[in-house]
Amino acid sequence: MPVTTFDVKEKYRYLNGFDNHHQSEAVPGALPIGHNSPQKPPHGLYAEKLSGTAFTAPRHENKQTWFYRILPSCCHPAFNPVNLPNTDDISTDPSTLHFIPNQLRWDPFAHDDATDFVSGLRLLAGAGDPTLKQGLGMYIYSAGRSMSPTSAFYSADGDLLIVPQEGVLDIRTEFGHLLVRPMEIALIPRGVKYQVRLPTGPARGYALELYQGHFQLPELGPIGSNGLANARDFQVPVASFDEDHGSVADDGANQYAITAKFNNAFFRTAQAHTPFNVVAWHGNYYPFKYDLVRFNTIGSISFDHPDPSIFTVLSAPSDKVGTSIADFVIFPPRWLVGEDTFRPPWYHRNTMSEFMGLIGGEYDAKKGGDGGFVPGGASLHNVMSGHGPDAESYEGARERRLGPEKVGMGSCAFMFESCLMMGVTEWGLRKCDRVQEEYVEHSWGSVRVHWKKPEGAKATGHLLEEEEGKE
Ligand SMILES: O=C(O)Cc1cc(O)ccc1O
Numbered sequence: 001m002p003v004t005t006f007d008v009k010e011k012y013r014y015l016n017g018f019d020n021h022h023q024s025e026a027v028p029g030a031l032p033i034g035h036n037s038p039q040k041p042p043h044g045l046y047a048e049k050l051s052g053t054a055f056t057a058p059r060h061e062n063k064q065t066w067f068y069r070i071l072p073s074c075c076h077p078a079f080n081p082v083n084l085p086n087t088d089d090i091s092t093d094p095s096t097l098h099f100i101p102n103q104l105r106w107d108p109f110a111h112d113d114a115t116d117f118v119s120g121l122r123l124l125a126g127a128g129d130p131t132l133k134q135g136l137g138m139y140i141y142s143a144g145r146s147m148s149p150t151s152a153f154y155s156a157d158g159d160l161l162i163v164p165q166e167g168v169l170d171i172r173t174e175f176g177h178l179l180v181r182p183m184e185i186a187l188i189p190r191g192v193k194y195q196v197r198l199p200t201g202p203a204r205g206y207a208l209e210l211y212q213g214h215f216q217l218p219e220l221g222p223i224g225s226n227g228l229a230n231a232r233d234f235q236v237p238v239a240s241f242d243e244d245h246g247s248v249a250d251d252g253a254n255q256y257a258i259t260a261k262f263n264n265a266f267f268r269t270a271q272a273h274t275p276f277n278v279v280a281w282h283g284n285y286y287p288f289k290y291d292l293v294r295f296n297t298i299g300s301i302s303f304d305h306p307d308p309s310i311f312t313v314l315s316a317p318s319d320k321v322g323t324s325i326a327d328f329v330i331f332p333p334r335w336l337v338g339e340d341t342f343r344p345p346w347y348h349r350n351t352m353s354e355f356m357g358l359i360g361g362e363y364d365a366k367k368g369g370d371g372g373f374v375p376g377g378a379s380l381h382n383v384m385s386g387h388g389p390d391a392e393s394y395e396g397a398r399e400r401r402l403g404p405e406k407v408g409m410g411s412c413a414f415m416f417e418s419c420l421m422m423g424v425t426e427w428g429l430r431k432c433d434r435v436q437e438e439y440v441e442h443s444w445g446s447v448r449v450h451w452k453k454p455e456g457a458k459a460t461g462h463l464l465e466e467e468e469g470k471e
């Protein structure tokens with residue numbers, strides 16, 4: 001079994017800063033000074049490079065890390081295809097997806113005690129192709145048990161943004177440990193091996209796999225040099241390692257099962273040594289977590305409801321300036337003070353697609369009674385699909401006496417917004433059995449006509465028809 005060399009008190013220490021060059025060594029002197037790949041790295045370690053961008057990517061985009069580890073990652077037998085339970089429907093191949101303009105909403109997704117984090121990931125919707133490094137996949141996860149301590153997972157398909165909604169995730173990565181609670185998010189970059197344990201029991205949440213590029217902090221423009229998610233609040237693990245350089249089970253099998261996701265299919269190998277054998281690392285390609293409570297929310301202090309881009313935590317750009325493959329946007333508790341303003345989101349149709357989830361509480365545009373938009377559930381308003389407050393929220397906000405008001409207390413909704421048209425998986429549309437058939441009727445079926453025709457006014461379209469009729 002693995003021999004753990006970290007001190008438990010030290011387990012969840014972090015380095016702070018987004019997109020910094022960080023370095024960490026679990027044993028003094030393990031990081032070579034000046035060199036990346038000396039002839040004999042310190043303490044008999046192997047140097048191994050992990051790149052997150054092309055070697056020749058511009059300097060400001062270039063991402064890579066140097067590991068100093070007990071054995072390099074290539075020491076394993078061949079991978080073989082493996083069928084994980086529940087993962088039959090994980091492809092973003094357009095021929096397997098439903099592209100439909102209907103507004104969709106899901107009841108909270110079921111807990112699944114039989115699955116761990118990896119087999120509990122279910123693809124709901126997506127667009128693009130991991131082989132072309134284009135697009136994204138949107139998931140919910142529900143896990144009832146920890147991954148085995150002798151297992152690890154990585155995805156060659158993309159970076160995974162994890163949004164826990166229930167239950168704590170203890171994510172052990174090659175870089176060290178991240179303890180991630182609801183109201184925190186985590187990001188595991190493409191290729192990084194990890195293992196998820198559930199220290200407080202079952203866990204449920206949302207995830208976005210980005211096949212293309214990496215998340216960055218949004219530009220702040222006229223906001224200035226601070227605000228929204230501040231770079232210093234992103235937390236990065238410190239190095240920690242196990243010592244097991246080659247153990248085989250009684251039956252002679254290699255102990256450590258490594259599962260890879262590669263073009264949305266799963267492969268597995270078994271190796272004798274632990275993959276968590278990194279004694280030191282340095283670089284700017286690493287996993288991190290962020291506490292959403294630290295988000296500095298900015299909004300209108302005069303009138304009108306601003307675009308939700310003002311709430312962007314992280315943004316994954318496309319090649320077109322200002323247009324994201326994925327924005328991660330949150331709606332945390334905040335003050336609303338707008339005068340003569342309809343304060344909830346306006347009715348709209350968006351060229352972007354909007355997937356929303358609820359971490360806790362209630363969303364101010366969807367108050368319409370029980371069983372609507374509830375924690376652990378989700379909604380999808382695809383490209384150009386009309387949506388907005390439900391009738392009850394509209395009437396309430398229209399009549400409300402306006403004064404300073406704190407909304408969203410104890411609540412946090414979020415949105416994955418994408419410039420791509422989302423296809424919904426067969427699991428998401430039917431097999432999950434969570435789609436609310438009554439969503440549209442329930443939300444907007446009773447939206448009232450408030451139109452009061454001013455005296456003497458006539459509907460001009462009708463007038464034209466009348467004129468035509470006379471001829
Ligand atoms: O549709 C939604 O609820 C998300 C949303 C929120 C908002 O404040 C403005 C636009 C928008 O799409």
Ligand SMILES: [Fe+2]
Nearest residue numbers: 348354381387
């Ligand atoms: Fe919207």
